[in-house]
Amino acid sequence: MKPDLFEAPDYYNLDDLLTEEHKLVRTAARDWVKRDVSPIIEEAAQKAEFPKEIIKGLAEIGAFGPYIPEEYGGAGLDQISYGLIMQEIERGDSGVRSTASVQSSLVMYPIYKFGSETQRKKFLPKLASGEFMGCFGLTEPDHGSNPGGMVTNFKDKGNHYLLNGAKMWISNAPFADVAVVWAKDESGRIHGLLVERGMEGFSTPTTHNKWSLRASATGELIFDNVKIPKENLLPNKSGLGAPLMCLDSARFGIAWGAIGAAMDCYDTALRYAKEREQFDKPIGAFQLQQKKLAEMITEITKAQLLAWRLGTLRNEGKATSSQISMAKRNNVEMALKIARESRQILGGMGITGEYSIMRHMMNLESVITYEGTHDIHLLITGMDITGLNAFK
Numbered sequence: 001m002k003p004d005l006f007e008a009p010d011y012y013n014l015d016d017l018l019t020e021e022h023k024l025v026r027t028a029a030r031d032w033v034k035r036d037v038s039p040i041i042e043e044a045a046q047k048a049e050f051p052k053e054i055i056k057g058l059a060e061i062g063a064f065g066p067y068i069p070e071e072y073g074g075a076g077l078d079q080i081s082y083g084l085i086m087q088e089i090e091r092g093d094s095g096v097r098s099t100a101s102v103q104s105s106l107v108m109y110p111i112y113k114f115g116s117e118t119q120r121k122k123f124l125p126k127l128a129s130g131e132f133m134g135c136f137g138l139t140e141p142d143h144g145s146n147p148g149g150m151v152t153n154f155k156d157k158g159n160h161y162l163l164n165g166a167k168m169w170i171s172n173a174p175f176a177d178v179a180v181v182w183a184k185d186e187s188g189r190i191h192g193l194l195v196e197r198g199m200e201g202f203s204t205p206t207t208h209n210k211w212s213l214r215a216s217a218t219g220e221l222i223f224d225n226v227k228i229p230k231e232n233l234l235p236n237k238s239g240l241g242a243p244l245m246c247l248d249s250a251r252f253g254i255a256w257g258a259i260g261a262a263m264d265c266y267d268t269a270l271r272y273a274k275e276r277e278q279f280d281k282p283i284g285a286f287q288l289q290q291k292k293l294a295e296m297i298t299e300i301t302k303a304q305l306l307a308w309r310l311g312t313l314r315n316e317g318k319a320t321s322s323q324i325s326m327a328k329r330n331n332v333e334m335a336l337k338i339a340r341e342s343r344q345i346l347g348g349m350g351i352t353g354e355y356s357i358m359r360h361m362m363n364l365e366s367v368i369t370y371e372g373t374h375d376i377h378l379l380i381t382g383m384d385i386t387g388l389n390a391f392k
């Protein structure tokens, strides 16, 4: 792979809206990605292996629990810092960002928000340091966009719960030490359970043959009469709203992360367009290529503004789920379109692993589907503005 020459675009001087702390956090993440991710990520993706050696670095830049309070091992940062970290990581690879998103928003967040003090103390510091890795089991083979229909269930057996069912498409599953699993009790109410590796009847087979997020490990969670100690139930929230709150946090991170992937594609394409000559001049001098690049920077700038404003709303506790849906949907589609256009600017070279663009493009096909598909987020906006539910 070519050396990482990335320079971040900031067409509207958005840095002026950031604090010194935001910039420091972003620089640390950006430098780490250049040093430790860019040199190894292409090979990891080609081999379809999660590069475990980056776990320590992810923890060091605060990517595991950026906004979890320091007393539990988190970085105690605000939402914009969290977003910037996700942006920088996804600039390297969406699969690496997925690992960090799951750990932070889908594992640490529910333990912090809905867990007991004992659960917080037992799991959060180890998850923040990367000593423990976690995964989040909501999706099932027959219930993706409609997780409320889940069939995974547990029964109260007096001194423990008995868990049965299966989850699929679970990021980090193959190596996770702990899974936050959403399952129905005997009355049909959804609860979160902490399922630990080694529990009898619990297995995590790997999902193979992915053409997308190849540097992220994906797997199933299978529960065959797993005895869950009662203290492993998340006590402080139940119902579908609990996992949806986790998804709000993760989707917010994706809205920022997608900008990173888009910036990397744009920056690569811009540099290439200025260097590559055809018909005795740089291809960037042709109007058709300038149109592509000009539209890209316009869309990136709009996405940056959306993400920044959403970050301020989240910092004030005011962001709605629908606002988060809009940003996730817009920014991921924006990134995917930019990846496709950038790849064309590189001509044949665009399909090789010499450049990051094709990898970003394939990764973004998952990002546009997981954490609520593109269509589902549109329906969320539709429902919000009309007051009419088009899901059913």
Ligand SMILES: Cc1cc2nc3c(=O)[nH]c(=O)nc-3n(C[C@H](O)[C@H](O)[C@H](O)COP(=O)(O)OP(=O)(O)OC[C@H]3O[C@@H](n4cnc5c(N)ncnc54)[C@H](O)[C@@H]3O)c2cc1C
Pocket (backbone or CB within 6 Å): 102, 135, 136, 137, 138, 139, 143, 144, 145, 146, 168, 169, 170, 171, 172, 212, 213, 218, 366, 369, 370, 371, 372, 373, 374, 375, 376, 379, 390, 391, 392
């Ligand atoms: C690489 C990867 C990693 C993932 N990681 C995780 C994870 O860590 N944890 C987890 O729980 N899940 C995870 N997922 C699952 C992901 O969230 C689901 O794939 C997603 O929610 C969509 O579900 P589905 O694949 O079953 O598609 P379906 O729900 O079957 O949807 C298929 C199509 O139908 C459309 N559709 C569905 N319902 C409607 C409707 N009412 N109106 C109009 N169109 C509709 C959808 O938009 C989509 O285009 C991951 C997925 C991938 C690909």
